[in-house]
Amino acid sequence: MRLHVGCAMWTHAPWQGRLLPQPLPPRERLRAYATWCNAVEGNTTFYATPARNTVESWARQTDPDFRLLTKLPKSITHERCLTGADEELRSFLTAIEPLGQRAHALWVQLPGSFGPADLGTLAAFLRGLPRSHRYAVEVRHRAFFEDARAERMLERVLTDAGAEWVPFDTVALFQSPPTSDAERDAWAKKPRMPRRVRALTDRPIVRYLGRDDPARTVEGWQPWIGTVAGWLREGRSPTVFIHTPDNAEALTLARRFHDDVRAYLPGVDPLPEPLPAEPLTLF
Incomplete structure (x- = not known):
């Protein structure tokens, strides 16, 4: 079973040099991202x-x-x-x-x-x-x-x-007042959408928006773990996109969501190993 996970973009300044190698030419940025998601x-x-x-x-x-x-x-x-x-x-x-x-x-x-x-x-x-x-x-x-x-x-x-x-699940974002500039901006711009978990096809797609605090983001996606695992058991092939207001930790959170589903359903194939942010050396 394969679960697809990802983010809203494949290049983001807070990832460069910390999660993804820097500098990278445009023709290599998606390749590096694709080792994460x-x-x-x-x-x-x-x-x-x-x-x-x-x-x-x-x-x-x-x-x-x-x-x-x-x-x-x-x-x-x-x-x-x-x-x-x-x-x-x-x-x-x-x-x-x-x-x-x-x-x-x-x-x-x-x-x-x-x-x-x-x-x-x-x-x-x-x-x-x-x-x-x-x-x-x-x-x-x-x-x-x-x-x-x-x-x-x-x-x-x-x-x-x-x-x-x-579905664009923004329940976690609007559950309590914003605590950062990015969250305040998201409150002003993002729609207040209820959570919808019904799939119409064999390839459901979910967009989930959490908080800048990773722990609150993980807490907010808990209802999706069982739903996504259920889709996989039914033979469906879901794709889940993880957002936060500043997206600084979105890459690691997308992989965390994948890990959480695998813990619930061990038959899910693992993701590839991410490309190191620092270049490999011989010494």
């Missing part, structure tokens, strides 16, 4: 479609079973609201072709304004997507979490398209 969120593609040679570099730095959850550009999801974006979508799909199976799912993150009345638009958009990719949808409108009818309608749309619902 076997998945990563592709948030950068939200802001701009990457050059194809950049994506080719990502593919060269990772094994075929590495998972990259690639976010659709905001020009498609937020500016055009899933309509009239055929040209942007074609450009994006062409750019990410070199990833092959590493493009675990194309991530459709929708704005908080996208509510139950917009489900027809989502259904039409998903029907028009090529079947060569898997898709995962993240919604932030509270009606989908508080109105049972809206929840069922969204699940029906996603199930018909074979798409997964990506």
Whole structure:
């Protein structure tokens, strides 16, 4: 059994020289990260479609079973609201072709304004997507979490398209007032989302946001340990992304989450040994 875990990015200043080697050229940064985790969120593609040679570099730095959850550009999801974006979508799909199976799912993150009345638009958009990719949808409108009818309608749309619902669990963050600048910033910017643990496909995806205190982050993810282990027992192949407000310890915490699931379910394959932060010497 293989559990995929990762972070919101593969390069982060607090990791350099402490967890990852420094300096590293851009063409080596994802490779070093991939010795720590076997998945990563592709948030950068939200802001701009990457050059194809950049994506080719990502593919060269990772094994075929590495998972990259690639976010659709905001020009498609937020500016055009899933309509009239055929040209942007074609450009994006062409750019990410070199990833092959590493493009675990194309991530459709929708704005908080996208509510139950917009489900027809989502259904039409998903029907028009090529079947060569898997898709995962993240919604932030509270009606989908508080109105049972809206929840069922969204699940029906996603199930018909074979798409997964990506939960963003922010319960731990908002459980008590912030204690750092990064937490205060997250309180202002992150959505207050309830915990959702229902998987729609054989490849569930979880985004979990903890606290800057690692102990509180670990405490907050405890409900996920049994859920993820249960998915693995059912033959599903989950991917879990660990965030904290400052992400300073996200790399080590992602591996800790993997260790916690393995302690609960020893049949889970181990992660690779991380690349040393300091270069190896002969003496």
